Amino acid sequence: MSERVMMKGNEALAEGAIRAGCRFFFGYPITPQNEIPEYMSRRMPQVEGTFLQAESEVSAINMVYGAGAAGARVMTSSSSPGISLKMEGLSYLAGSEIPCLIANIQRGGPGLGGLAPSQSDYFQATKGGGHGDYHAIVLAPNSVQEMADMPGLGFVLADRYRTQVIILSDAILGQMMEPLTLPEMGFPGPVEKPWATTGAAGRPKNIINSLGLLGEELYAINLRLQEKYGRISAAEVRWEEENTADADLVVVAYGTTSRIVKSAAALARAEGQRVGLFRPLTLWPFPSEALAGLAEAGKHFLVAEMSAGQMVEDVRLAVNGKTPVALFGKLNGIIPTVREIYAVIKENCAVAKDGAA
Amino acid sequence: MNKVFARSAGLTETALSYCPGCTHGIVHRLVAECLEELSLREKTIGVAPVGCAVTAYKFFNCDMQQAAHGRAPAVATGIKRVLPDRTVFTYQGDGDLASIGMAEIVHAAARGEKITVIFINNAIYGMTGGQMAPTTLAGQITTTSPTGRDPEKVGHPIRVCELLSSLQGVAFLARVSTHDPKHVGLAKAAIKKAFQTQEAKQGFALVEVLSTCPTNWGLSPIESLKWLEDKMIPYYPLATFKQPEEVTAVGS
Numbered sequence: 001m002s003e004r005v006m007m008k009g010n011e012a013l014a015e016g017a018i019r020a021g022c023r024f025f026f027g028y029p030i031t032p033q034n035e036i037p038e039y040m041s042r043r044m045p046q047v048e049g050t051f052l053q054a055e056s057e058v059s060a061i062n063m064v065y066g067a068g069a070a071g072a073r074v075m076t077s078s079s080s081p082g083i084s085l086k087m088e089g090l091s092y093l094a095g096s097e098i099p100c101l102i103a104n105i106q107r108g109g110p111g112l113g114g115l116a117p118s119q120s121d122y123f124q125a126t127k128g129g130g131h132g133d134y135h136a137i138v139l140a141p142n143s144v145q146e147m148a149d150m151p152g153l154g155f156v157l158a159d160r161y162r163t164q165v166i167i168l169s170d171a172i173l174g175q176m177m178e179p180l181t182l183p184e185m186g187f188p189g190p191v192e193k194p195w196a197t198t199g200a201a202g203r204p205k206n207i208i209n210s211l212g213l214l215g216e217e218l219y220a221i222n223l224r225l226q227e228k229y230g231r232i233s234a235a236e237v238r239w240e241e242e243n244t245a246d247a248d249l250v251v252v253a254y255g256t257t258s259r260i261v262k263s264a265a266a267l268a269r270a271e272g273q274r275v276g277l278f279r280p281l282t283l284w285p286f287p288s289e290a291l292a293g294l295a296e297a298g299k300h301f302l303v304a305e306m307s308a309g310q311m312v313e314d315v316r317l318a319v320n321g322k323t324p325v326a327l328f329g330k331l332n333g334i335i336p337t338v339r340e341i342y343a344v345i346k347e348n349c350a351v352a353k354d355g356a357a
Numbered sequence: 358m359n360k361v362f363a364r365s366a367g368l369t370e371t372a373l374s375y376c377p378g379c380t381h382g383i384v385h386r387l388v389a390e391c392l393e394e395l396s397l398r399e400k401t402i403g404v405a406p407v408g409c410a411v412t413a414y415k416f417f418n419c420d421m422q423q424a425a426h427g428r429a430p431a432v433a434t435g436i437k438r439v440l441p442d443r444t445v446f447t448y449q450g451d452g453d454l455a456s457i458g459m460a461e462i463v464h465a466a467a468r469g470e471k472i473t474v475i476f477i478n479n480a481i482y483g484m485t486g487g488q489m490a491p492t493t494l495a496g497q498i499t500t501t502s503p504t505g506r507d508p509e510k511v512g513h514p515i516r517v518c519e520l521l522s523s524l525q526g527v528a529f530l531a532r533v534s535t536h537d538p539k540h541v542g543l544a545k546a547a548i549k550k551a552f553q554t555q556e557a558k559q560g561f562a563l564v565e566v567l568s569t570c571p572t573n574w575g576l577s578p579i580e581s582l583k584w585l586e587d588k589m590i591p592y593y594p595l596a597t598f599k600q601p602e603e604v605t606a607v608g609s
Contacts (some may be wrong), residue, residue: 052434055463062435065432069436209421
């Protein structure tokens with residue numbers, strides 16, 4: 001019997017991770033994600049798991065490195081300034097191919113920024129963020145339900161590809177309460193990790209390493225990584241579409257913004273505007289082909305995000321100049337309203353209709 | 358013919374990459390012998406640093422992880438928390454442990470993480486070409502203190518053992534040297550105790566090994582051993598700063 005509960009997004013994410021078999025959490029306090037480590041600190045002992053508050057974000061991500069490389073299902077969470085501190089670790093995790101989960105409950109930046117929700121860590125999450133050529137799989141929830149569900153998917157993908165998975169959320173999703181159905185305990189099940197460093201009893205030694213001092217060694221590491229990223233891009237793109245079939249204008253949004261856009265688009269639809277919604281669930285790999293198909297069909301685009309315009313670059317790359325791509329980028333500090341997005345939708349629908357006529 | 362000397366089972370066949378006269382090779386051998394003699398090799402995960410020992414993952418014949426600069430104690434914490442019945446050690450230099458990784462080592466020690474830390478103090482950055490380390494002696498010339506370390510401007514060298522000795526999580530803490538065979542023997546005894554401390558789950562264990570860097574000190578290997586003895590030991594006194602009560606009882 002599935003369990004229907006009312007929970008805060010941050011706690012739902014923590015419980016979702018535990019139900020997905022995460023038994024090790026290393027983190028550091030930062031608002032607006034404190035409910036995650038707090039929840040883990042009381043919940044982990046109940047499932048014989050380990051919660052450890054690290055001395056810094058840097059140490060927390062390196063504890064994740066050690067634990068993940070020892071074969072554990074492990075995660076950390078933080079918010080934007082803390083995620084910046086973890087970037088060195090993310091680069092090493094990528095180079096050493098260590099499966100793990102990192103949740104970023106985004107707040108405003110740059111610098112110390114503010115506590116209000118933001119989507120301005122999109123570049124950092126989807127383009128690598130640390131040094132070197134690498135990607136993390138980036139999942140973007142837009143409800144408390146998905147905050148609970150995405151850790152399970154994240155661990156499946158992390159183990160399948162020996163890669164780090166980022167859940168790119170924000171302060172609203174972390175702080176708000178919604179009813180949800182909790183995922184079943186125990187999915188996904190444990191997987192064999194013959195590469196893990198667990199002590200070389202009766203087998204050759206295992207090495208977890210990202211160093212390739214000789215040129216050919218490093219080249220081989222990068223070839224292997226790029227081949228893997230190619231496989232992920234081919235198989236793991238996820239998105240949702242709503243009312244795009246007859247749409248003149250497709251609004252592209254993820255996370256909290258996609259919820260606001262949904263309400264705004266409903267208002268516009270009620271007035272007879274032909275507007276659709278396209279929501280990437282994976283921000284990397286990005287649903288470029290699906291967007292290219294919509295552009296091929298002549299649809300115009302509006303990208304709505306809580307940043308000066310970051311995801312819009314990926315949409316423009318996908319659309320490749322075939323049709324116009326407009327941007328509604330709300331700068332960090334203020335949350336966009338349904339009314340203002342509705343106004344922009346209306347304006348862009350008019351342009352799109354003219355274009356179609 | 359009897360074999361009188363052999364490679365320790367704790368080391369791989371890979372040739373060490375250290376400079377002639379550098380004592381890293383001796384310390385590798387000591388760690389490897391301890392792993393072998395205590396039958397720990399097949400249950401050990403070592404953590405290599407960034408620095409001259411970055412490729413230690415190739416040399417130690419046990420499972421190894423390579424960590425970011427200074428982060429080995431945090432990485433080791435993650436491993437040990439997942440695998441509490443395994444043996445976990447880090448092998449770190451002075452730049453790695455006492456400069457960029459100071460937070461990680463202090464907090465791993467404060468938490469009493471049941472890991473063993475082998476800390477190589479050679480008073481200089483070796484891998485990057487001889488820059489000033491947190492342990493560079495006052496007046497010592499390096500490529501970033503070309504007129505000699507001036508404590509008025511850059512502070513005094515850090516005595517890591519003395520710094521860590523106030524922390525309750527630390528169970529075993531010793532400073533040893535490699536400048537002559539007698540001290541190499543004492544160094545091995547300390548390293549063995551540091552692993553035994555971990556096996557007995559008594560807490561955090563660290564052995565600081567005074568070591569040489571002929572290449573970057575600009576001295577011959579023999580002069581380097583002499584310099585270590587004459588210059589380093591007076592500032593970094595050899596001592597056992599802390600040891601578990603049980604070990605003390607056995608020794609007394």
